[in-house]
Amino acid sequence: MKNSQFNQDLLNFLGVSPTPFHAVETMASQFLSAGFERLNEADCWRLVPGHRYFVIRNDSSIIAFTMGYGDIAESGFRMTGAHTDSPCLKVKPLPEIIKCGYYQLGVEVYGGVLLNPWFDRDLSMAGRVSYLTAQGSLGNALIDFKSPIAVIPSLAIHLDNNANKNRTINPQKDLPPLLFLSENSNQSDFHDLLLQQLLEQDRSSDVAKILDYEISLYDTQPPALIGLHKEFIASARLDNLLSCYTLMSSLIKSGTDNQHCNLMVCSDHEEVGSASACGAQGPFLESVLSRICGVGENQIRALDRSVMISADNAHAVHPNFSEKHDANHGPILNEGPVIKMNANQRYASNSETAALFRHLCEQVQVPVQSFVVRSDMGCGSTIGPITASGVGIKTLDIGVPTFAMHSIRELAGHRDAYSLYQVLQQFYHHEN
Numbered sequence: 001m002k003n004s005q006f007n008q009d010l011l012n013f014l015g016v017s018p019t020p021f022h023a024v025e026t027m028a029s030q031f032l033s034a035g036f037e038r039l040n041e042a043d044c045w046r047l048v049p050g051h052r053y054f055v056i057r058n059d060s061s062i063i064a065f066t067m068g069y070g071d072i073a074e075s076g077f078r079m080t081g082a083h084t085d086s087p088c089l090k091v092k093p094l095p096e097i098i099k100c101g102y103y104q105l106g107v108e109v110y111g112g113v114l115l116n117p118w119f120d121r122d123l124s125m126a127g128r129v130s131y132l133t134a135q136g137s138l139g140n141a142l143i144d145f146k147s148p149i150a151v152i153p154s155l156a157i158h159l160d161n162n163a164n165k166n167r168t169i170n171p172q173k174d175l176p177p178l179l180f181l182s183e184n185s186n187q188s189d190f191h192d193l194l195l196q197q198l199l200e201q202d203r204s205s206d207v208a209k210i211l212d213y214e215i216s217l218y219d220t221q222p223p224a225l226i227g228l229h230k231e232f233i234a235s236a237r238l239d240n241l242l243s244c245y246t247l248m249s250s251l252i253k254s255g256t257d258n259q260h261c262n263l264m265v266c267s268d269h270e271e272v273g274s275a276s277a278c279g280a281q282g283p284f285l286e287s288v289l290s291r292i293c294g295v296g297e298n299q300i301r302a303l304d305r306s307v308m309i310s311a312d313n314a315h316a317v318h319p320n321f322s323e324k325h326d327a328n329h330g331p332i333l334n335e336g337p338v339i340k341m342n343a344n345q346r347y348a349s350n351s352e353t354a355a356l357f358r359h360l361c362e363q364v365q366v367p368v369q370s371f372v373v374r375s376d377m378g379c380g381s382t383i384g385p386i387t388a389s390g391v392g393i394k395t396l397d398i399g400v401p402t403f404a405m406h407s408i409r410e411l412a413g414h415r416d417a418y419s420l421y422q423v424l425q426q427f428y429h430h431e432n
Helices: 003-015 020-033 190-201 238-253 284-293 297-304 351-363 383-391 416-429
Strands: 037-039 052-057 061-066 077-083 088-099 102-110 123-133 138-144 178-181 207-219 224-226 232-235 261-267 307-311 338-340 369-371 394-399 401-403 410-413
Touching: 003 224, 003 232, 003 238, 003 416, 020 037, 020 052, 020 061, 020 123, 020 138, 020 238, 020 261, 061 238, 061 284, 077 238, 077 383, 077 416, 088 190, 123 190, 138 190, 138 207, 190 207, 232 238, 238 261, 238 307, 238 410, 238 416, 261 284, 284 297, 284 383, 307 351, 307 383, 307 416, 338 351, 351 394, 351 416, 383 394, 410 416
Parallel strands: 037 052, 077 261, 077 307, 307 394, 338 369
Antiparallel strands: 052 061, 061 261, 088 102, 088 207, 102 178, 123 138, 123 207, 224 232, 232 410, 338 394, 401 410
């Protein structure tokens, strides 16, 4: 696969994945097309060497793996990890607001959202709904309005003279989006709006009533290559669907002729701490590992021979705010993936795992960069330390350099994701 085709497929993936549910559905479709078999956690598994599998939890987290031909206790795992969720605005359970003749929705901030860019955007809604059928059974379905149906208008500068000097945002007061003029519609129940949309998506559906939902707003502006020379990727949810797509593509391409087991995990809820049944702090990964290699001594031996690469975007040095970076650790767009280090274990990288990654980069002739936060600033974290401490596996934290992280539209370099894909290909084939 060439860089141009990789980026086009990445843009397509981002465009059809407005929520973690949609991202996992899209990855599942791609795995099925590549010959992977879907497993159910409730079933008894009979895994065959050389075969490829995936399993989904909560519709929003996915683990895919290829069974090696060797003894897993002797050969171990080559694991990669990312997260499917992104900071966003989620619709509240009782969201209807009728005010000044407008129908608005109450929203809740999910994760560390950069709020200012959400104003004056053409927004849509997507997510998962849980419903009751005409026969009285329960079910779930994904929903996506796709078209721009909402907006959060800014207050005119004439009414806020300090808007460009000292603007603060009150999430409760300032963020409810407008959907329509309330006088033009008798439909005020948000559940009814969701039911109508679901029936439009599937006219043969026997859904009778929406019981609950997890709905997010998103920007309808499509992902794109931008810049005078098309050097940048601009999109929502680059953090961290760019990594999810890169990991998935690498695993599909890795083949079935390895002695070790290759595995990818993409977990939900990283942006809010990962503490859920389907998050990295939950038991999903460990339960799958135990079903692959067993518990006890075999699992301990396998994990000691294993390595995990946690992929989550890194902060590129911003030319307008270069002072926010340590002078010797300012990653540049299109200059290769970034090894993330932190003395206080906010990242799981150490000299051993970083050396392995540098060696892999050298083998495929990909440049590599380093990131360390300024000593007088706080540091974010990833699923890396959670996985390392929970599973006991040697772990490395890396990422593609990015601008505007946690904005409604982020920016990355057009070469970096493909460079990471090349390195992960080498990693999946790497033997001890």
